[in-house]
Amino acid sequence: MRYGVLGTGEVGRTLAGRLVELGHEVTLGSRTKDNPVAQEWATAAAGRAHAGTFAEAAAAGELIINAVSGRVALDALRAAGAEHLDGKVLVDVSNPLAFEDGQPRLDPVESDSVGEQIQRAFPHARVVKSLNTVNCQVMVDPGRVPGAHNVFVSGDDAGAKAQVTALLGEFGWPAARVLDLGGIRSARAVEMYLPLWLTLFRNSGSADFNIEVRRAG
């Protein structure tokens, strides 16, 4: 399958690299055509790995992954172009995080979410929020963490969520561990989990953790 991954940071490179390993054709998109990080990645990954602009990555991908920060996600997706997103599954793995005076701050928060912003701005994209609750190494290799820990999907399009669940399966997440939270509005819930994730990370010093939802019966 052909993927467009937007964002050349650690998250984008990790997701794109794993997709190439899995046999997919991947274009890693950045703001500029000659982004050295993206070009180096494409050279190193070789073969099925390509570098391009946001628009080139979105045009090339059958499925698009937003891996830029939630703070700039709309800008990146506007640069990618609605015409390259319409009708496609668009996985948003971002968090709207910034640090102000050393404190994590989320924007939007609580009455809105990046997932919802993207769906509103691109009504014909099939937006699915997922994976933002774990570190990128865990995203593509959940076996780094013991136990039947969970990942979440939020989105208004059931077919899109099924496609993302299949992708998660390729990364190593069994379908039973993928919890469907409902419509894209539930992206608020997983984005607001970030402060707890950051607190647990700061206290342990390791990003190799996740939560498992335990239920009676």
Next chain:
Amino acid sequence: MRYGVLGTGEVGRTLAGRLVELGHEVTLGSRTKDNPVAQEWATAAAGRAHAGTFAEAAAAGELIINAVSGRVALDALRAAGAEHLDGKVLVDVSNPLAFEDGQPRLDPVESDSVGEQIQRAFPHARVVKSLNTVNCQVMVDPGRVPGAHNVFVSGDDAGAKAQVTALLGEFGWPAARVLDLGGIRSARAVEMYLPLWLTLFRNSGSADFNIEVRRAG
């Protein structure tokens, strides 16, 4: 030990009832002296169970539990009186939740928390945020949920957190499952977890669940 539990809702009655069962002397505090719910509870629980005003409950307790909604916590604690809180461990189990147009809304959120508000307003109380991440039935009986799921403590006073950890042990939470998140500022993290809790609750229809933090190594 003598406990003052503020709030006659389901959370307050459940905590107070379990404390009486465990052999403690408990005063359940409400806004008014003649609150019928509190009086009925005290009559039913009998012996070590008492009903009173917020001030009477706070005066009677060696350890105080705030079990009113986070939205009215400061009002209840002002009614309780700083002179009855100073130097005491004050466990805040509340969430600043209200529903607006059917949507859960938190206030404060993100840049502040109820836990911090209480600590600022009552600087001589030894505030510990805990238990707000689970339903009240699970608070006092974690065995309702399978697995080594976790509860959190946040607070600036290490001795107070140790006392609360001991109390949690009486409720059935082994110390190894009590995760110390750090200072009272980390109350933000657990209060912002509430939307995820609510989403999981809505999707499953049962409040008998909790999260277990899974770590590598």
